[in-house]
Amino acid sequence: MATVEGAAAGRKVAPGDDYLTHTHGFLSWALTLDHKRIGIMYLVSILAAFLLGGVAALLVRTELIAPGPTIMGPDAYNKMFTLHGAAMVFLFIIPGIPAALGNFVLPLMLGAKDVAFPRLNLTSYWLWVIGALCAVGAVVAGGVDTGWTFYTPYSTTTNTNVIATTMGAFILGFSSIFTGLNFIVTIHKLRPVGMTWFKMPLMLWALYGTAAIQVLATPVLGITLLLLIAERALGVGIFDPALGGDPVLYQHFFWFYSHPAVYIMILPAMGVISEVIAVHSRKHIFGYRFIALSSIAIAAFGFLVWGHHMFTSGQSGMANAIFSALTFSVAIPSAIKVFNWLATLYKGNIQLNGAMLYGLMFLVTFTIGGLTGLHLGALAIDVHLHDTYFVVAHFHYVMFGGAVVAFMAGLHHWWPKMTGRMYDERLARIGAALVFVGFNATFFTQFVMGSHGMPRRYYDYTPGFAIYHQISTIASYVMAAGFFLTAYYLLHSLFRGRRAPMNPWGGNSLEWHTPSPPPHDNFAETPVAEDPYDYTRLKRDPATGGYLSTSYEGAR
Amino acid sequence: MHAWLAIDSGPGFWLPSQSSTTAPAVDGVFYAVTWISAFFFVLITAALLYFVWRFRARPGHEAAPSPSHHTPLEVTWTVIPLFIVVWIFWEGFTVFVDVATPPASSYEVQLTAQKWNWLFTYPTGYTDTDLHVPPGEPIRVVGTAVDVIHSFFVPEFRVKRDIVPGRYDEAWFRADAPGRYQIYCAEYCGKDHSAMKALVIVHPSRADYEKWLADASDFIAKLPPERLAEGGEKLFSQRGCKQCHSIDGSPGTGPSFKGIWGHEQPLQGGGVAQVDENYVRQSIVDPHSQIVAGYQAVMPSFQGRLKDREITALIEYIKTLQ
Numbered sequence: 001m002a003t004v005e006g007a008a009a010g011r012k013v014a015p016g017d018d019y020l021t022h023t024h025g026f027l028s029w030a031l032t033l034d035h036k037r038i039g040i041m042y043l044v045s046i047l048a049a050f051l052l053g054g055v056a057a058l059l060v061r062t063e064l065i066a067p068g069p070t071i072m073g074p075d076a077y078n079k080m081f082t083l084h085g086a087a088m089v090f091l092f093i094i095p096g097i098p099a100a101l102g103n104f105v106l107p108l109m110l111g112a113k114d115v116a117f118p119r120l121n122l123t124s125y126w127l128w129v130i131g132a133l134c135a136v137g138a139v140v141a142g143g144v145d146t147g148w149t150f151y152t153p154y155s156t157t158t159n160t161n162v163i164a165t166t167m168g169a170f171i172l173g174f175s176s177i178f179t180g181l182n183f184i185v186t187i188h189k190l191r192p193v194g195m196t197w198f199k200m201p202l203m204l205w206a207l208y209g210t211a212a213i214q215v216l217a218t219p220v221l222g223i224t225l226l227l228l229i230a231e232r233a234l235g236v237g238i239f240d241p242a243l244g245g246d247p248v249l250y251q252h253f254f255w256f257y258s259h260p261a262v263y264i265m266i267l268p269a270m271g272v273i274s275e276v277i278a279v280h281s282r283k284h285i286f287g288y289r290f291i292a293l294s295s296i297a298i299a300a301f302g303f304l305v306w307g308h309h310m311f312t313s314g315q316s317g318m319a320n321a322i323f324s325a326l327t328f329s330v331a332i333p334s335a336i337k338v339f340n341w342l343a344t345l346y347k348g349n350i351q352l353n354g355a356m357l358y359g360l361m362f363l364v365t366f367t368i369g370g371l372t373g374l375h376l377g378a379l380a381i382d383v384h385l386h387d388t389y390f391v392v393a394h395f396h397y398v399m400f401g402g403a404v405v406a407f408m409a410g411l412h413h414w415w416p417k418m419t420g421r422m423y424d425e426r427l428a429r430i431g432a433a434l435v436f437v438g439f440n441a442t443f444f445t446q447f448v449m450g451s452h453g454m455p456r457r458y459y460d461y462t463p464g465f466a467i468y469h470q471i472s473t474i475a476s477y478v479m480a481a482g483f484f485l486t487a488y489y490l491l492h493s494l495f496r497g498r499r500a501p502m503n504p505w506g507g508n509s510l511e512w513h514t515p516s517p518p519p520h521d522n523f524a525e526t527p528v529a530e531d532p533y534d535y536t537r538l539k540r541d542p543a544t545g546g547y548l549s550t551s552y553e554g555a556r
Numbered sequence: 557m558h559a560w561l562a563i564d565s566g567p568g569f570w571l572p573s574q575s576s577t578t579a580p581a582v583d584g585v586f587y588a589v590t591w592i593s594a595f596f597f598v599l600i601t602a603a604l605l606y607f608v609w610r611f612r613a614r615p616g617h618e619a620a621p622s623p624s625h626h627t628p629l630e631v632t633w634t635v636i637p638l639f640i641v642v643w644i645f646w647e648g649f650t651v652f653v654d655v656a657t658p659p660a661s662s663y664e665v666q667l668t669a670q671k672w673n674w675l676f677t678y679p680t681g682y683t684d685t686d687l688h689v690p691p692g693e694p695i696r697v698v699g700t701a702v703d704v705i706h707s708f709f710v711p712e713f714r715v716k717r718d719i720v721p722g723r724y725d726e727a728w729f730r731a732d733a734p735g736r737y738q739i740y741c742a743e744y745c746g747k748d749h750s751a752m753k754a755l756v757i758v759h760p761s762r763a764d765y766e767k768w769l770a771d772a773s774d775f776i777a778k779l780p781p782e783r784l785a786e787g788g789e790k791l792f793s794q795r796g797c798k799q800c801h802s803i804d805g806s807p808g809t810g811p812s813f814k815g816i817w818g819h820e821q822p823l824q825g826g827g828v829a830q831v832d833e834n835y836v837r838q839s840i841v842d843p844h845s846q847i848v849a850g851y852q853a854v855m856p857s858f859q860g861r862l863k864d865r866e867i868t869a870l871i872e873y874i875k876t877l878q
Contacts, residue, residue: 074747147744153721154704154745159852241722247705248720281611282619290630312707312742313718314725317656321649328641335637336630338600343629345607349619352612360604367600371593374641378589378648380582380655384714387707387742451570451586453711455742458750462738535619 033118039104049091056084085148097268108511111192124178135168152239180214195529206271209299221257255306263302269406280356281348294333354428358409365401390450416500423493438479501546576713658728667699669706672748682773707743788873
């Protein structure tokens with residue numbers, strides 16, 4: 001069996017016995033405590049949400065291909081962009097990297113058997129399912145038209161299914177908190193011998209920062225959504241000006257969570273990129289400490305900038321100035337990371353495979369997302385650009401060009417580890433190229449129309465904007481083609497793919513020191529951690545197509 | 557005015573025409589940040605492409621040792637961006653102070669935002685759906701919303717301000733060139749959010765503006781009684797009635813006006829009401845007191861927002877819709 005090739009001598013791993021084949025039947029998955037299976041269940045679930053949000057996006061883009069009504073009416077359009085935003089943010093991107101990829105690799109990177117609280121982990125997954133059913137059920141039962149931000153008083157007065165949707169988001173929040181809590185404890189308590197904080201893979205630093213935000217910020221979202229429900233159902237008057245409430249207070253509450261939530265989405269993405277760039281350049285990561293500490297800095301600064309969503313809301317000039325100044329502080333750790341990743345490429349041996357192409361794509365698209373954040377952080381310019389397509393484009397360059405592209409990099413990077421199969425690299429390169437071209441043409445166009453004054457969330461527009469919308473819509477189909485191609489070759493690999501060796505890319509973090517796919521207990525014996533970015537002692541083994549660790553086996 | 561970066565330009569690849577006196581200063585910051593961004597983007601992308609080409613995996617090529625950290629280098633690329641962003645913050649902030657602070661001598665127009673139109677009330681008390689202004693004077697728009705949050709956005713002026721229910725929000729601009737400029741609603745407000753548009757009409761001169769205002773203000777007052785329905789028709793479209801009430805019998809948020817005059821309407825909670833002068837008046841000043849069966853109580857009160865003669869004009873107009 002290929003699954004044991006390269007395993008250290010003396011390990012008792014029965015041929016063919018891996019986490020996928022260890023037990024059988026529906027319940028062995030539904031009630032599993034194995035972090036790897038929970039990670040896979042999360043992966044399948046969030047990809048279904050990605051498909052749902054993606055189809056909604058394509059319908060929105062299709063409606064906008066020409067001015068005036070094309071395929072749906074204004075109410076359907078408003079529900080469609082709400083569905084797109086809510087599904088992508090709450091169901092896909094927030095749990096995407098931490099709960100799906102993170103769940104799978106975090107204990108493996110620690111050389112641990114599982115996360116600290118496996119039952120909490122399973123609870124987190126099923127809460128996600130319940131929350132998702134709640135939210136999707138609200139859509140099936142007629143939809144919701146508030147946008148994913150649920151601004152009052154619109155959300156307290158519209159007659160669509162706001163309560164069911166926010167209830168779904170509330171439950172999803174618990175799921176997110178449980179994952180975060182679990183990761184914090186796991187990283188504190190289950191690090192192996194030899195792995196001090198500054199010897200952890202950077203993915204773990206990123207997941208740690210993410211988990212801290214999840215635990216500290218998500219409760220505020222929960223309270224906010226409960227208040228919104230109370231406002232709608234009971235008319236308590238916290239946000240309703242007719243009852244003495246303040247609608248802008250809702251925005252403060254909402255963004256106090258939802259701005260840190262942007263870092264819940266981008267921090268783990270940065271963790272993935274640190275792994276992917278280093279491994280596929282065959283180079284030690286450059287500036288480890290600066291990258292690690294910048295993750296923590298981003299997590300901390302992320303709590304202090306929520307007011308930059310409200311520069312035009314009428315908050316005081318003093319508040320605007322403070323939030324603007326603090327917003328720029330986030331630019332520094334982000335810039336540090338980009339420069340350090342670039343320096344990692346220097347004198348490397350760069351493998352241009354699917355995972356690395358997405359990693360390099362991230363450096364380009366995330367840089368554009370970050371730099372256009374400078375426009376929006378500057379007060380005078382934000383007044384003009386706020387709530388236009390410029391913001392839509394900036395947001396998608398960070399969330400898609402950052403988080404989703406990094407998710408794709410991580411998915412390709414760990415796919416052989418998760419499934420035990422190799423995918424078709426040629427198709428992966430074509431898919432990455434389609435996504436890159438389609439994405440940039442879709443969203444760069446939106447910067448231009450936004451700075452010309454095209455407001456966001458518009459069902460109709462003046463004919464002067466038609467050319468931008470047409471380019472954007474057609475390019476979105478190119479991007480979709482890239483994703484369908486990706487779905488094809490990944491699914492194909494499950495059945496026809498070459499069996500993956502233990503260490504196909506030559507990584508040195510601990511997940512690459514156990515078979516692909518890993519056995520139920522992850523490691524036959526507790527591994528000893530070494531520098532995760534030292535690739536000098538890994539030698540390519542032509543027999544398996546993978547890498548063999550000379551030092552690791554020597555240590556046995 | 558802190559505007560040393562200010563750039564005077566026509567509409568370009570990035571921005572629309574500059575039609576307010578503050579636009580050049582805003583655009584100066586925009587272009588400065590854009591050029592800084594372009595510089596760093598080209599730097600990063602060029603380094604990326606060069607490294608990928610130079611150090612690509614190929615037969616005989618291997619990774620070569622190089623330092624895994626270099627503190628002076630890393631401090632450098634931490635400190636340089638820090639100075640740059642502090643400078644961008646300062647430019648953005650100082651220009652914002654100018655853009656956000658109306659001059660004391662500003663000419664004032666009241667704004668009421670509602671789903672889905674804008675109502676501008678002039679010093680004479682006249683209300684219009686477009687914003688007429690004299691040229692070359694600072695104009696202060698003081699707004700409030702009656703239902704949900706809207707946002708007053710004029711791209712060519714680089715002006716935007718959320719108009720929030722329960723408070724007053726202000727925006728100001730000075731436009732020197734006569735012309736017509738688009739007002740958008742920039743805060744999502746429901747079904748016809750994208751149709752919530754109006755114009756800023758900058759008159760050729762102060763005198764021209766005042767003549768327009770005098771004529772428009774007297775329009776209903778000067779109408780002979782037999783033509784009052786024309787005034788009602790104008791109010792019907794200007795004051796937002798038509799957003800919810802059709803005149804062709806088609807269903808809307810509220811009952812259609814077609815053919816209701818003189819007939820009985822079934823009311824929520826039982827009973828009927830005869831549609832006569834008192835019923836219409838009552839429905840306008842206290843709409844929730846008599847909701848027609850099958851509709852929701854969502855209409856705002858127009859108590860104090862319509863004069864008696866205007867209500868009479870609306871009644872005359874409804875009478876014509878048989």
